[in-house]
Amino acid sequence: MAKAVQAASVTIDAALADRMGALYAQIATMQAEYDSLKAAVVTHGASIEGARFSADYVSPSVAWALDTKAIREEMGEAWCNKRSKMQNKAASVRMRALITTQAAE
Numbered sequence: 001m002a003k004a005v006q007a008a009s010v011t012i013d014a015a016l017a018d019r020m021g022a023l024y025a026q027i028a029t030m031q032a033e034y035d036s037l038k039a040a041v042v043t044h045g046a047s048i049e050g051a052r053f054s055a056d057y058v059s060p061s062v063a064w065a066l067d068t069k070a071i072r073e074e075m076g077e078a079w080c081n082k083r084s085k086m087q088n089k090a091a092s093v094r095m096r097a098l099i100t101t102q103a104a105e
Contacts (some may be wrong), residue, residue: 024095 037055041048047056072080 020093021095023096037050 041055041057045057047054068080
């Protein structure tokens with residue numbers, strides 16, 4: 001039996017967590033299938049057109065990343081902090097299975 005939880009003056013039924021968990025598991029399964037199909041397109045090395053969608057191959061590119069640890073060591077903490085911008089992180093929800101799928105059925 002699902003229990004209700006009082007959070008921020010709104011009552012949320014615990015069934016919400018169970019529904020979110022079920023969707024999270026479905027998304028993970030679909031993501032694995034998507035990743036497999038995507039790998040096939042990359043292996044093919046060219047775009048593929050279907051009746052409703054196209055899978056466009058994008059060739060690999062180079063991305064640069066700064067070694068912030070090395071920069072902080074070389075230039076100093078104060079120098080780096082003066083040139084850094086604060087970013088607010090959004091709240092998130094982490095899902096985890098409380099029971100296995102087989103046990104739930």
